[in-house]
Amino acid sequence: MSSIDNFSDIEEFSAEDFDQDKEAKTYSLFLAAKESSCPFKKDNNVSCDGKARLGKIANYQQTETTKYFIGCDKYKQNEKWHRFINIKPEETNISLLQQLFSGTASIQELSQCSMIIPRSCKRKKCDMPHTDNGAVVRGEIIERSILSGNLIKAYFNKEILAEIHVSLNNIDKLRYLVGKAYKILHPFGQGVMGVYHYVSNKDSDLIDYVHKIDLFTNNGQVIIICMLPEQAKKLITLEWFQIDVSFKRVKGEINEFEINTYDSNYHLILSFCRHIHKEGVGCILADLDAAQAKGLGLALYDLDCKRNWETHLTFIFKSCIIHFQRNLHNKAFNVNTKNLIKQIPSAPSKEAVYDLLQQIRDTNDNGIKEWVDYYQQSYVLASLNQFISNIDPEIWLKSGSNTNYAEAAHSMVNREGKQLSLLSAILRGKRFDE
Secondary structure, three states, rough: OOOOOOOOOOOOOHHHHHHHHHHHHHHHHHHHHHHHOOOEEOOOOOOOOEEEEEEEEEOOOOOOOOOEEEEEEOOOOOOOOOEEEEEEOOOOOOOHHHHHHOOOOOOOOOOOOOOOOOOOOOOOOOEEEEEEEEEEEEEOOOOOOOOOOHHHHHHOOOOOOOOHHHHHHHHHHHHEEEEEEEHHHHOOOOOOOHHHHHHHOOOOOOOEEEEEEEEEEOOOEEEEEEOHHHHHHOOOOOOOOEEEEEOEEEEOOOOOEEOOOOOOEEEEEEEHHHHHHHEOOOOOEEOOOOHHHHEEEEEHHHOOOOOOHHHHHHOOOOEEEHHHHHHHOOOOOOOOHHHHHHHHOOOOOHHHHHHHHHHHOOOOOHHHHHEEEEEEHHHHHHHOOOOOOOHHHHHHOOOOOOOOOHHHHHHHHHHHOOOEEEEEEEEEEEEHHH
């Protein structure tokens, strides 16, 4: 087995890969804007039928920079609520976007689409850009069925087991044969020892996927780190990722952590942190679980003892706003108190945050003192508001405000099976990642 402790020998993504990703995002932005509707309503409550157009603001915020946006071609001065889509220059090829809106873009062959979504999803259009007669369009989502054939028929050319041999009609005999085959295939079971034995085999297909198995003898816990080589390459280029726990995949007390970025690649290692090494991951987005947050803080403290674990978290940890609001919804606070609490993540300054906390404390709602005491902790408050946080402001904005990518990844990977043995979960996880 190999351990992913040093990434110096792993090739980083090239500038060409980055440009292709930026170009794909530009196509997606153009298509989304093209199909969006303008929210403005006229005096007679008739919706605006304006089309998307590319606009710009010169000397934005009294600087020499030019700010681009997507607006409505029927906008008139002093009319509010027309379409306005902000453009992130670091993720958008402005020149290509201008050509797409003007109809002068030279459309090249785009990458083959590999979009797969759950059958329960109601989406009708593909988010990936496609070409149709030289024009960029959104592809249609087409429902397909995957028919599973009769494996008995495929292997033995028989319809049922009894046709292979009459003894197979005896359920006890069949159970014995299955158990015997299972013992040969997995002599150490499919738990932790089974995984270790499977990976130790030089012919194992998990050698390049299971990178580390650590057993902590003081508390009996075990950590298994799994990732594909391609995911390791991607990991060292990330500025931020999301992390969440999947409770259904593995049967028993073992929990599965998934770390996801925009393209839903899975990683599970926290070796590099920007605020310690001046490079690497700058933000970890997760739901505000106190035990998990402290565990991350203590791991960072092991790397740098000059700061306590809570201070470390203010440099890297960010809370999911959806989980924050969901927890608030379950509280029996007054409506006005909840409205004050909801303003904390969007408060425009550090002073405004502390002013809100004082107003919340002054409401004297039942249980509000305990709530404020918890959320006034430095790392908790910093995880909710960028002006309290020590995370780089640009990375804060890039990383989003919720763990929806991680939640979506749970749903997708759970289709591979639930309540699985540890070995089966790892094998199916590898298949899903590939």
